[in-house]
Amino acid sequence: MFTSDEERAKAELSLNHQLQQPHILQALANIEEAKHPSVFVSGWRPALGWLCVFILCWTWIVRDLVIIGLMLVDKSEVVQQLPTADTSTVITLLLCLS
Numbered sequence: 001m002f003t004s005d006e007e008r009a010k011a012e013l014s015l016n017h018q019l020q021q022p023h024i025l026q027a028l029a030n031i032e033e034a035k036h037p038s039v040f041v042s043g044w045r046p047a048l049g050w051l052c053v054f055i056l057c058w059t060w061i062v063r064d065l066v067i068i069g070l071m072l073v074d075k076s077e078v079v080q081q082l083p084t085a086d087t088s089t090v091i092t093l094l095l096c097l098s
Contacts, residue, residue, distance in 0.1 A: 052094040
């Protein structure tokens with residue numbers, strides 16, 4: 001309950017400030033995590049990022065070059081056996097890491 005519009009505005013401002021805090025706290029936790037000497041603590045985020053980059057690179061660049069190479073040497077039957085990746089999931093994961 002509020003007794004005035006000023007109190008309501010202050011409460012809304014306080015609520016907005018509190019809603020923004022988890023993002024700041026998570027960023028601070030990420031910084032401290034990156035400082036950890038163990039690679040299992042500080043290295044999981046970069047490792048996952050590099051894995052996402054590798055999958056996107058394979059899907060958008062390398063796979064097409066391999067297909068062109070296979071077609072040039074007349075191995076078109078191998079093209080269907082090349083792995084594909086669900087890039088929508090990978091992009092979502094990569095954006096969540098940033």
